[in-house]
Amino acid sequence: MAEHRLMQQQQSKTGLAIVGHEVTGQESLFSEGAVSLLEALCREFAAEVPVLLGDRKQRQARIDSGALPDFLPHTQAIRDGDWQIRGIPADLLDRRVEITGPVERKMVINALNAKVKVFMADFEDSLAPSWQKVVEGQINLRDAVRGDIEYTAPQSGKHYKLDPDPAVLVCRVRGLHLQEKHVEFNGLAIPGALFDFALYFYHNYRQLLAKGSGPYFYLPKLESHLEARWWAKVFAFVEDRFCLQSGAIKCTCLIETLPAVFEMDEILYELRSNIVALNCGRWDYIFSYIKTLKQHPDRVLPDRQAVTMDTPFLSAYSRLLIKTCHKRGALAMGGMAAFIPAKDAGQNQAVLERVRKDKELEARNGHDGTWVAHPGLADTAMAIFNRYIGDEHCNQLHITRDVDAPILASELLRPCEGERTETGMRLNIRIALQYIEAWIQGNGCVPIYGLMEDAATAEISRASIWQWIQHGKSLSNGKLVTKALFKDMLVEELAKVKEEVGGDRFTHGKFTQAAVLLEQITVSDELVDFLTLPGYEILTAKQ
Template identity: 65%
Template sequence: MGTNSVSSRHALQLEPEITKSHTDVLSEDALTFLSALVEKFADRVPGLLAERVKRQEKFDNGGLPDFLPETQSIRDGDWTIKGIPQDLQDRRLEITGPPERKMVINALNANVKVFMADFEDSFSPTWDGVLDGQRNLTDAINRTITFTNSQNGKHYQLNEDPAVLICRVRGLHLTEKHVLWQGKPIPGSLFDFALYFYRNHKQLLENGSGPYFYLPKLQAYQEAAWWSDVFSFAEDHAGLERGTIKATVLIETLPAVFEMNEILHALKDNIVALNCGRWDYIFSYIKTFKNHPDRVLPDRQVVTMDKPFLNAYSRLLVKTCHKRGAMAMGGMAAFIPSKDPEKNAWVLDKIKSDKSLEANNGHDGTWVAHPGLADTAKEVFDAALGERINQLDVSRDEDAPITAVELIAPSEGERTEEGMRHNIRVAVQYIEAWISGNGCVPIYGLMEDAATAEISRASIWQWIKHGKALSNDKIVTADFFRQCLEEEMVVLKQELGEEKYNNGRYEQAASMMESLTTSDDLTDFLTLPGYELLD
């Protein structure tokens, strides 16, 4: 690299300074590459985020999302993406989780095709956690990763044929406060991308795979175009053919569902798939329509993929992707296995019906959060696929055009006090875990991540704002919520036990929940105030 790159490296400040234990991760060469990326691309991020705010203001003032008239030619055009590498053509089942050492080994060994190592929604980005996560992924790619449980001596190592690894970087809204550029924290997405790409691209290609990424939380095709520029820069820097980096974009915000063609087009050299990030999508529906009393969602538990607005989203994603030669990934089954046989049978039945809906809609694959559910979910897609490796042949051309009205349709269902109280307990427990450094938490039979906790707190915020009545005719007010919060903290203390409760940060989490839920404005992401509390 030239002298400019070296000098820009010195404009990067690390706080705290690199410890000996992390010099392998934050090597001078990796930091020089990171600084080149930051210098070229970081200053475009605030503008992209400002556009999100401007668009939301239109929705807040009564506007509704719709397809963009100015990009009609892209939607009508006859074009396809560049292509899909061999090892990404069969993605019938993917598992996700944070890049913790034991988790990485178990996930790569699971009966799945892909493991998405997650620096985003199922991860609490403590500085040590971020750096250790990068090391764990490099060790996995180098096939040297092992783990021994210090308590029982159990040893974990990779099987012969591990799943394909994809790295999910942080969203554009998240910063990395331990790395400063001109005195400001850099985008977390650039930090995660730079380290994973720089440290691993050669070995990944040698392994017959490649540098593959999941991109979360995009709201507009201009954000996809930014990523395209980042990828092109990285490929040129490494002397790689354009299109070597491959990305799957999560369609998990309501605005993005109206720009799927445009997102595919902006990234067409690098993109291979879109994914139905259903939990974040529900959260985004609440955020987008926070000022719309006619679009307030019912209890989280009843907002399932058979609801018209969600089913339309799934079908449109399949149709759009397959028309452009891209794969259409289904969403997350957040259930975890139960030791109780009756309850477990219920869980497996739920998985089957959920995954059958996706397979019948034409999705090429789906997600699970727990290896214990892999076989059940995979069986559904095995049956649907037969001899095929994906469903790219399912065009859905006979479908009537899916309209904006369908995609934003109000959702029927009850709002219950029981559902509200359940949401309070879930959100408080998740926030407590997250600010304690754990972003992936089993709670009441579900693997909760930031997206599911976001739905829990944003729903109640919206019920309060619009003074919605519950099924028992009680009106949801800030005071009623505070009373419920206080009472549910007593329930939590009983459920968890005095010792665990007192040793945790539950009071702090409750205070944060109270603030998030009763504020005048809906906070964009709970991870933003939460990040201030992380080391």
């Protein structure tokens, strides 16, 4: 029945059409009910997404012309008002350590079994969204919610299955800027966010609610409260369609763009029936600082390694997020520890010490929890948050930061001091090269030089160099950063990467294609919004 209906739609180019190749198991995923929900969401909400993206461009044009981001004067009453979010479900009150990762089957099992409170299953920055991976990812999460997910490694034969008490599952959908080209509505590619949301919700809400949890989501890359309002309408529509109590769907919003930090109260207000937390998406936030202020020569950042959370503009961001969230009864989640445990005992001790220092700062500021990228860091992060939160509380909502002086726009925009080094520039090139190569091969979560990198860190790496070129900055050794210098370094660092990975891996990989893409987006006169946009074209061209 459902297959016949889809074939009719594909022929007519009206309604919903699945145009991707067939993936094993998709017939159970694209049931009549799931397809009907996705079609309804596209009919009601898809057309508004280009409008919201157009608003982003208009705001950016004003900033490019000399304006600076600021708190909105016409929403002052919301910031001054005495209101709170609706409430937090019991299984989301304690989120002191969360692990993140893509929706691959073994990863899902290992993450849910990790010694953490929450697993954020990611369809966004740590997943290269090939059609196969997004379909299999939905199947994997459905099986995880049912409790019957298993996996046997083909080479070792090692078997993986869920432990009796897995972490709470939260699904991160794609950002509004990303399309799903393998599903069309009235002949146009649909928003990836609606695809991810609709399928996860439809296949899992009953089981989740029945066991005392719920359909929980992470929303990435928001830039304004109007985008939050769009999501609130989507949630309300689905809750009404399935006769659920208002607020049954819960979400956490990542504050990972510079414009959004000035609208945190408004984002919480628009989503007040559904939202439970905001999160400091620090790496994307640094990228957004570069991207938003790209035409302001006095806001050029130094080496990525110098931009740490105790940098004034990032410290202000963290403290304002905590103060805003706790005033409204929402949790304030900290950022990512991207380190990977090292095999060498001495190196591993240094890794753990850096993680401890980072998490100590977050916990002391008043964050209610934090992120790790590897299960081996969970105990270290948990020990720190246990010490600050203790046994009597589930979180730090009682820390209001009311004694803090008001955080001004100037603090959130404060320029960052530090060197621009040749070593840092070359490292940026190698990181971006290796990440882009992995991404266009279909892998969005990549261990590089002891860090688990996702799209955000590659974005910082290439955007920093773009910014240095555009504003004629010099490195600490006096070299002027030009397009020609970058191209020369790119050739040299590509050779170094070949040496590091080995000739066979290099030959069978896509490093040359990655270098071409990296050069295009770095020497472009206009900063490309997201490297995943041209990357998606490459990723899907071979499907």
